Amino acid sequence: LDFVRIGEGVEWAVHCATVLAALPPAATLPGKALAELHGVSETYLLKHLQSLTGAGLLESVPGPRGGYRLGRPADQISLLDVVQAVEGSETAFRCTDIRARGPAQPPDQPRFARTCAINQAMLRAEVAWRESLRATSVADLAAQAQAGMGKRRLKLAAAWLGDNVRLTP
Amino acid sequence: LDFVRIGEGVEWAVHCATVLAALPPAATLPGKALAELHGVSETYLLKHLQSLTGAGLLESVPGPRGGYRLGRPADQISLLDVVQAVEGSETAFRCTDIRARGPAQPPDQPRFARTCAINQAMLRAEVAWRESLRATSVADLAAQAQAGMGKRRLKLAAAWLGDNVRLTP
Secondary structure, rough: OOOOOHOOOOOOOOHHHHHHOOOOOOEEOOOOHHHHHHOOHHHHHHHHHHHHHHHHOEEEEEOOOOEEEEOOHHHHHHHHHHHHHHHHHOOOOOOHHHHHHHOOOOOOOOOOOOOHHHHHHHHHHHHHHHHHHHOOHHHHHHHHHOOOOOHHHHHHHHHHHHHOOOOOO | OOOOOOOHHHHHHHHHHHHHHHHOOOOEEEEEHHHHHHHHEEEEHHHHHHHHHHHOOOEEOOOOHHHOEEEOHHHHOOHHHHHHHHHHHOOOOOOOOHHHHOOOOOOOOOOOOOHHHHHHHHHHHHHHHHHHHHHHHHHHHHHHHOOOOHHHHHHHHHHHHHOOEOOOO
16 A cells, blocks of 8 residues: 655644744744744754745744744635645656556657546545635634633643743844 | 655555456456556565455455455445555554653643644544545446546547456456
8 A cells, every 4th residue: 555645744834834824923933943842953943844835834033032923814824725835736646647648649649638647636635635725714723722722731832921921123 | 855656656555445346246457467457567566465465455366367356245345445455554644742842841740631733633634635546446447437538538448458358257
């Protein structure tokens, strides 16, 4: 069996965007703090945060008081935006048009008039996947994550944020 | 960027199932002929046909007049069945629960009451993908593929099938 797997970078990136969605406006968190909060490798996380920055989803504020913040309002960043910033927006299924390879091809009429029905059906499913991810924003995730934390975790998280958040001028 | 990619085995397997859906009942096609028809490696194709057989989607008729045929009616084999027979039914997103790793955890209360909202949203999208694939049957694909072939290709394909199909006793 082959396996289709979404890399752990997606999980990391979505969690970071969700945390940043909970910060007050203009506040930032350094990459080092985001790595510590999630118990993941800072080096690898920075690679993914750079992808998010490159896609305009995060802003990287330089300098000793700098860090990351969202690049636009959290309700205007979809889960799909974050996933595609990390994994790319290419389709998972790639039609190689094997229907046109075999012995049953008219030699002077090699091209089909229509896209392969199999390719269409596979891509329709990917559209459904993307539409589902597009329907959830990072703001939704932040609200849901907070609702699932419980009072004690919320208090600990607030204390940790208080120690690590930077307020940019 | 990482890439999420569905292996070409899926494309091959769906095309083979679609061709077998167009055969008369009880007729079979040898793996060698299916490989030739699609211009793909027989060795690799047989591996995937074995996965389909293992999942009950194909039947392998042994012997010199044998070959492959569908394991059940074509309208009872979904595109999802074929994809999962090749790729497995594991989810593409794997939550490693990184929310529980960081420094903001109550030491005596390590477990969250609810599943992570991020995991839920990612898996909801995979449900949408699966539901879309489940809605298309191999019978649908065979009808659509034939509709897209044009008269000359249909005639060539019928001639090729006439030379290669085996009728089991």
